[in-house]
Amino acid sequence: MKLMKGMGDFFGLDIGTNAIRVVQLSPSGQNGWTLQHYGYVPVDSKIIKSDSVEARRKLAEYINTAIGQAGIKTRNVAIGLPSSKTFTTVIDVPKMPEQELKAAMKYQVDQYIPMAIDEAKVDWALLGNSLKDDAHYEIILTSTANSYAEERLELVESVGLNVIAAEPDPIAMVRALVQNAKADKARLIMDMGEVSTDLAIVYGDTPRLVRTIPTGIASLVKAAVQNLNVQEDQARQFILKFGLAPDRLEGQVLHAIETTLEGFSAEVEKSIKFFQTRYPNITVSGMTLSGFAAVVPKLSEYMSSRSGVTAEVANPWSVITVSRGDRERLTPIASEFTTAIGLAQRRGDR
Structure with a gap:
């Protein structure tokens, strides 16, 4: 989904099936990063799957615990949306000027997503020229149900956080692993x-x-x-x-x-x-x-x-400078942080 507000200091929040993971990074050099804070709190998968008020209350507590454990002070957060709750596809469109493309996409996205357009939050990004037809662009299109997006937003805001971005987990994965x-x-x-x-x-x-x-x-x-x-x-x-x-x-x-x-x-x-x-x-x-x-x-x-x-x-940590102490503590769980790292690596609208 598109950025909602300016970036500034923020952290990545991955609400996974078995754990809450948070990561805050700072840019270091042209393509590097330094780990500022991280947190990890195991979660019973039954709580993640449940829609009950009590489950949401416990989940909010876990999020707060992870943030407190990490020592994160900023309230700005980029959150991941699980792939089970999102739809992502790549489409071809004829080449046209940027403003025409924006207008065309506004009226054409409904034919590509598996739900009614008025029931979905939709985002798209231009990938570049089509790999099979020079007369076309390729666009990545993502959508999620309004009801789910609003529920997730409400959960995260209930612990005093300010959501600046939300995107499907696989997009964060790509950012973290493609170096x-x-x-x-x-x-x-x-x-x-x-x-x-x-x-x-x-x-x-x-x-x-x-x-x-x-x-x-x-x-x-x-x-x-x-x-x-x-x-x-x-x-x-x-x-x-x-x-x-x-x-x-x-x-x-x-x-x-x-x-x-x-x-x-x-x-x-x-x-x-x-x-x-x-x-x-x-x-x-x-x-x-x-x-x-x-x-x-x-x-x-x-x-x-x-x-x-x-x-x-x-190794999603390969371009991140991590202190010796954090590296030792992270060892048993380091491989689970791909999505959280990708969320924390957002720069501008990327």
Whole structure:
């Protein structure tokens, strides 16, 4: 969604399925950042899913706790909107002057979004020339239901915060993970969360395909619980410690979650094929894994083998200067901050 007010000092707020994460950064050099503050508060997923007044009250408390823990003083915040509550697509439009384009989009967006225009908040941004037709531009279009946007705004404002921006989580993910991208290369990036995985294929530093796969670390844990006959906590530990290594626990973890992984990989491969059908002259040359996908041992090798695209683990902190003390405290949870970092890295209207 568009910026609502001037930027100034602000922080990023990620209300995730399993935790509240906040990050405040300050620019450092041309493309670098310095970590000023961060906070992390685990949340019961039932509270996130509930619409009850009591659940919203508890969620507001968790947000306040994260801000207090971080030592953040500014009340200005950029918030993420979960991909399950947003719609994002890339469209082609004929080239025209800027003012004509704005007028045309105002009257044409309703044909692209899956809800009535008067029931949605809609935003769009010009990506540049179409990658398949020089006579067209490509535009990224995002929408969310008015009812959800207003509910989220009300929640955040109830703790005294001033929302300066709201955007879909995958857009924040792209900002955090696309560093020094080669202008003529396409790359798939993903951020695996608790219950789903945000995925984008970028060309240079702009997303040209965005989607969500309804598989997260919880899906792998569920499969391990069922097939290894262990408790949920132990199943999670097995996955994060042994991963897909065939020589650990005699490969039992890999065997237990393989069917779920195959389904996940098939969805990733489907996204690559869709992109290459849309842009037949562009090859997806690499894959970047973040979130839980970055910490499950051997998952990058598995994805490379299945897709034929070289996969590597991402580090959303790579351009951020972090003190030694913060670095040590962040180690167990650092991979979960992709969205919060991307929100905190907004500059102007980017």
